[in-house]
Amino acid sequence: MRTGDPGRSVASRIFAVFEAFEDHGPLLSLTQIAEYSGLPISTTHRIVAELQEWGALARDAHGRYQVGLRLWELAQNASRRLREASRPFIQDLFSLTGETAHLAIREGNEVLYVDRIYGSKRVPKASRIGGRLPLHATAVGKVLLAGEEQWFKDAYLAGELVSLTPYTHVDPVALAAELDEIAEQGFAVAGEEARTGACSIAVPMLVGRGSVPNIVDAAIGLVCPLDQWSSLTNHLPALQGIARRIEQNFQPRLGSLGATSDDPSRFR
Incomplete structure (x- = not known):
């Protein structure tokens, strides 16, 4: 539990309120x-009342x-360009496969689900749009991690690897070898690593969100x-076909980064 430090800024206190809901x-x-x-309860009452009046909280x-709803609407601006541009293609992926399809990015040490279309099959749900999971426990997360710079992968593997199920891969040496294989083959799979009863497969994309x-x-x-x-x-x-179509949709920005959707080095 955090302490009621009177020296905390107004912003840090507001963030603490939001973190309470996140956790x-x-x-x-x-x-x-x-x-x-x-x-303190008096401080909390004042902040919550102001947030409620603005629309960030509802009672x-x-x-x-x-x-x-106002905070939710504001949050939709995050990764909106990627989500809106990719949505028709994610719908195509769902139509082609009939399976739950999703789009994800890396946010710190977690995979953040930007969009998802649910299939009709009963599959245990590990996350939702806006939800987060550890990078090493999902197929999309492994793809993102495998495509990162080596220093980031080394730092991630040196940290705590949380086990979400008995099948989550948490051995750093074995996981490092798995990431190398993913980078080489261009896709990742995960079986019951985030939720028992479900498996997943994912491919990477270079859409120019970052500057590297x-x-x-x-x-x-x-x-x-x-x-x-x-x-x-x-x-x-x-x-892979849908991934290339999404990449091509971002082609102008990709060109400014010095890479094209046909560059095989993008996975290395």
Whole structure:
């Protein structure tokens, strides 16, 4: 729990309120917000009231608070260009495969799901749009990690590798070898590593979000029931074709970065 340090800035106190919802939401009482944010109840009451008036928080009939629609609308601007430009292609991927399809980027040490279209099959859901998971526990995350600079991969593997299920790959030496293989073959798979009963496959994309040429900065993938594990790679042609179409949609910016969608070094 954080301490109620009177020297904290106004911004840090607001961030602490939002972090309370990120870690313990979606519905919290005023007392819970104060407890989880480490703020005095009087300070919490004032901040929450102002956030509610602005629309960042909303209060239900039982007096509990949740993230408000205005904050959600503001958050939609994050990665909007990538999401909106990719949406028709993600829909095509879903139509071609019938499987849950998603688009993801790296945010720190986590994979952030930017868009997702759910299939009709019953598949355990590990995340949602706007949700995050460790890079090493998902196919899209592994693709993003494999396409990063070596110093970042080394630093990530030297940190704590959280095990989400008994099948999550957490041995740093074995994971390093797996990342090398992913970079070489151009795709990644994960079986029950984020959620038991589900498997996934993903391919990388270079769409120019960052400023470093040839660094993978987005990925698209499919989530399937575990009984499709042996046939996952049958979806590779569709995944790779859709990935190239999305990359071509960003071609002008790719050119300014000194790489093209046909550059084989983008995965290395």
